[in-house]
Amino acid sequence: MKKVLLLFTALSLVLVFSLPAMADGHCMDALGCVEVGPDDPVVIGALLTVSGATSFYGEDSRGGIEIAIDARDGMLLGREIELVVEDSLCSAEGGQATAQRAAADESIVGLIGTTCSGAAQGAMPIISEAGMLMISPSNTSPRLTNDDVDAGGTYYPGYFRTAHNDLFQGAMGARFAIEVLGAESVATIHDGDPYTEGLAVVMAETFAEMGGEVVFQGAVAKGDTDMTAILTEIAASGPDVVYFPVFTPESEFIATQARNTPGLEDAELIVSDGSFSSSFAGNVGDAAVGIHMTSPYVVGEEYDAFLMTWDDMFGGAPPSGFHAHAYDAVNILMDAVEMVAEEHDGTLMIGRQALRDAISAVENYAGLTGTLTCQDESPYRGDCATGSALAVYEITEAEVAGAWPPAVVWDMSMSMSMDEG
Amino acid sequence: MFRNKSGEFSWVDFTIDVLRVLIVLAVVVGAWNTLSSGRISLAQWVNLLAAGLSQGSIYALIALGYTLVYGILLMINFAHGEVFMAGAFSAFFLAEALNRTGFLNEQPLLSILLMFMFAGLISMTVAVLVERIAYRPLRGSPRLVPLITAIGASFFLQYAFRGLYGSNFKAYPQVRALQGALQIGDISIPVTQIFVFCSALVLMFGLHWLVERTRIGKAMRAVSENKEVARLMGIDIDWVILFTFGVGGFLAGAAGVINGLFRPQGVNFYMGFIPGIKAFTAAVLGGIGNIPGAMLGGLFLGVIEAIGPNLVLAGLGIPGANQLKDVIAFTMLVLVLIFRPQGILGERLSETKA
Numbered sequence: 001m002k003k004v005l006l007l008f009t010a011l012s013l014v015l016v017f018s019l020p021a022m023a024d025g026h027c028m029d030a031l032g033c034v035e036v037g038p039d040d041p042v043v044i045g046a047l048l049t050v051s052g053a054t055s056f057y058g059e060d061s062r063g064g065i066e067i068a069i070d071a072r073d074g075m076l077l078g079r080e081i082e083l084v085v086e087d088s089l090c091s092a093e094g095g096q097a098t099a100q101r102a103a104a105d106e107s108i109v110g111l112i113g114t115t116c117s118g119a120a121q122g123a124m125p126i127i128s129e130a131g132m133l134m135i136s137p138s139n140t141s142p143r144l145t146n147d148d149v150d151a152g153g154t155y156y157p158g159y160f161r162t163a164h165n166d167l168f169q170g171a172m173g174a175r176f177a178i179e180v181l182g183a184e185s186v187a188t189i190h191d192g193d194p195y196t197e198g199l200a201v202v203m204a205e206t207f208a209e210m211g212g213e214v215v216f217q218g219a220v221a222k223g224d225t226d227m228t229a230i231l232t233e234i235a236a237s238g239p240d241v242v243y244f245p246v247f248t249p250e251s252e253f254i255a256t257q258a259r260n261t262p263g264l265e266d267a268e269l270i271v272s273d274g275s276f277s278s279s280f281a282g283n284v285g286d287a288a289v290g291i292h293m294t295s296p297y298v299v300g301e302e303y304d305a306f307l308m309t310w311d312d313m314f315g316g317a318p319p320s321g322f323h324a325h326a327y328d329a330v331n332i333l334m335d336a337v338e339m340v341a342e343e344h345d346g347t348l349m350i351g352r353q354a355l356r357d358a359i360s361a362v363e364n365y366a367g368l369t370g371t372l373t374c375q376d377e378s379p380y381r382g383d384c385a386t387g388s389a390l391a392v393y394e395i396t397e398a399e400v401a402g403a404w405p406p407a408v409v410w411d412m413s414m415s416m417s418m419d420e421g
Numbered sequence: 422m423f424r425n426k427s428g429e430f431s432w433v434d435f436t437i438d439v440l441r442v443l444i445v446l447a448v449v450v451g452a453w454n455t456l457s458s459g460r461i462s463l464a465q466w467v468n469l470l471a472a473g474l475s476q477g478s479i480y481a482l483i484a485l486g487y488t489l490v491y492g493i494l495l496m497i498n499f500a501h502g503e504v505f506m507a508g509a510f511s512a513f514f515l516a517e518a519l520n521r522t523g524f525l526n527e528q529p530l531l532s533i534l535l536m537f538m539f540a541g542l543i544s545m546t547v548a549v550l551v552e553r554i555a556y557r558p559l560r561g562s563p564r565l566v567p568l569i570t571a572i573g574a575s576f577f578l579q580y581a582f583r584g585l586y587g588s589n590f591k592a593y594p595q596v597r598a599l600q601g602a603l604q605i606g607d608i609s610i611p612v613t614q615i616f617v618f619c620s621a622l623v624l625m626f627g628l629h630w631l632v633e634r635t636r637i638g639k640a641m642r643a644v645s646e647n648k649e650v651a652r653l654m655g656i657d658i659d660w661v662i663l664f665t666f667g668v669g670g671f672l673a674g675a676a677g678v679i680n681g682l683f684r685p686q687g688v689n690f691y692m693g694f695i696p697g698i699k700a701f702t703a704a705v706l707g708g709i710g711n712i713p714g715a716m717l718g719g720l721f722l723g724v725i726e727a728i729g730p731n732l733v734l735a736g737l738g739i740p741g742a743n744q745l746k747d748v749i750a751f752t753m754l755v756l757v758l759i760f761r762p763q764g765i766l767g768e769r770l771s772e773t774k775a
Contacts, residue, residue, distance in 0.1 A: 218741055221743075223695045223747075224747075226684065228473075229469060229743050232731065233731055236462075262464065262468065279590065283590065283686050284592075285594075
């Protein structure tokens with residue numbers, strides 16, 4: 001008897017919840033609609049790294065999202081916004097697990113995330129299959145926006161990002177090395193991570209295309225402290241520039257030891273945003289003076305106001321460089337929801353395919369990180385950032401003594417061949 | 422060849438012999454290719470060797486802790502890497518303070534001595550506490566039990582330090598007196614590396630003297646030979662074991678400071694894990710339980726790691742040779758376990774025990 005009662009209750013519940021959709025029958029969307037009842041909140045999901053060694057990236061993005069929601073007083077289309085944050089860690093497994101949870105929740109209109117490219121690779125197949133969409137504030141791997149499977153592409157429909165594609169950052173490193181430093185030869189080091197390997201490869205390719213010579217391409221292992229062996233080998237090939245887009249502390253070991261390696265005393269050193277942390281210069285010490293870093297570059301009055309809000313809400317400064325990207329990502333999502341949503345008898349109907357289309361159509365969007373235009377051509381499918389919000393920084397004695405961030409010395413607008421970028 | 426002791430053909434022996442030949446061939450061909458290409462000059466080889474010896478002396482000092490404990494208790498103290506971390510981490514704060522007051526650069530030798538003592542004492546305390554709290558109650562239980570406890574102790578120490586000091590990477594201040602390099606013709610060897618190597622040698626000789634020439638050393642040797650007979654002779658076994666852990670801890674703490682002088686960056690709660698495993702490898706390489714074996718094994722591992730990728734792997738045309746440094750270290754371990762399970766110098770204790 002109990003079972004029959006339970007079945008009856010379940011059936012009637014299903015009936016009650018499916019009534020609006022059947023009653024108006026207006027959801028013509030190919031991927032279905034998100035329905036938000038009169039008293040329901042608009043749910044935005046976030047898959048971020050909020051624990052572990054790289055948790056500061058996730059905290060950084062989360063702050064940006066909360067500020068963007070707060071700027072609308074927490075309301076969208078007359079309903080409250082509810083933010084659901086899941087910890088996607090920094091791994092494919094973490095991305096997969098949280099994506100499965102998110103895909104099971106039909107009230108979620110869209111997702112912001114993931115923090116790490118590896119997690120996105122695990123998450124996107126599920127999210128795409130579920131008809132959802134995800135905008136990442138900090139994935140930079142070129143694979144995620146490339147739909148050519150043979151070239152290692154892992155693009156899935158519904159993926160967007162406001163972070164710069166590493167194709168931009170790697171190419172910028174190469175242009176800077178040739179145009180400003182006058183380098184003729186380069187050696188690259190990665191640490192086996194897809195992010196660092198991707199950057200090293202793009203940098204080397206661009207460098208070679210521009211007429212430079214790539215004399216060495218090598219790798220270290222995460223956790224290495226003694227870099228003498230690889231640096232000796234690099235010194236033997238005598239490059240003008242050593243490019244090592246690895247994370248701290250490996251980049252710190254390489255930087256310090258390069259200066260003590262005979263033959264590399266005068267080589268120019270370039271690192272990427274993986275080393276862009278306030279402790280880098282201090283940890284490396286005097287050897288850091290003159291090192292160039294490529295990293296996100298966000299300026300403007302609006303950004304200053306954003307930083308003030310951050311200080312008010314959370315205290316201090318953002319812990320990493322992707323908070324503005326997260327702010328833009330969630331704003332693009334909320335604008336798209338506003339544009340697409342239709343109201344029937346107090347219930348919001350938000351078409352999932354329409355939402356994807358609306359974001360794909362974003363053009364000349366004035367965001368904190370510059371002007372965003374979401375592209376639809378591989379290898380930039382879903383890329384909304386154009387790489388303009390990147391710059392080269394130079395470390396001086398002031399940063400070694402504790403000042404941060406260093407001054408910007410170059411950006412792509414100074415490049416001699418902008419059109420190719 | 423290809424025959425076991427009773428003279429029959431054995432596939433296992435055959436495979437091992439083929440493996441032997443292949444490895445020797447790979448090393449010879451790789452080395453020949455590299456040396457004949459002349460890509461790396463003599464001065465650079467000397468540099469690699471010097472860095473390898475410095476790194477190796479750190480491995481050796483940690484390996485001594487493994488070997489001492491194994492010699493007496495026949496257990497692998499897997500928390501030993503964290504004992505090293507505790508010393509390195511604590512001395513970092515002292516070094517920071519000394520640097521801020523300027524004392525570090527006014528009195529570099531005295532400061533470094535202070536750091537050695539401080540790190541040594543902290544590591545000694547940690548090692549002794551781990552023994553007293555985590556191992557002693559389990560003495561006499563099956564050998565797997567203290568091993569698992571050791572792993573638990575290792576996690577406890579890691580996350581205790583993370584809780585106390587956070588997960589950021591920190592870096593030792595650089596000691597100005599140790600900057601620069603010793604120039605002999607083309608060859609230049611950084612002063613830090615000479616200093617690091619010499620202080621490690623002093624510590625190793627100190628240990629040798631302690632074990633061979635003092636009363637407590639004699640007691641340690643007696644306990645490692647036969648605990649029960651040593652007890653009958655009136656030796657306080659618990660005290661000797663505690664002392665052994667303390668000595669191992671002190672050496673690990675000193676290794677922490679040496680590591681900080683040699684490679685200032687990368688100080689965080691997880692820094693003991695990889696050196697711990699490498700040092701364990703070194704101890705097995707030299708013959709676990711054997712004190713000179715641990716020293717030799719450590720230096721040998723350091724040098725192989727520094728020279729191996731460039732000499733052998735690069736010569737064989739393997740891309741990203743330096744990423745495979747750890748592969749060389751652990752391949753060495755596997756090879757030693759296959760071909761000479763007792764280690765390079767042999768497990769001296771087992772001989773005396775027999």
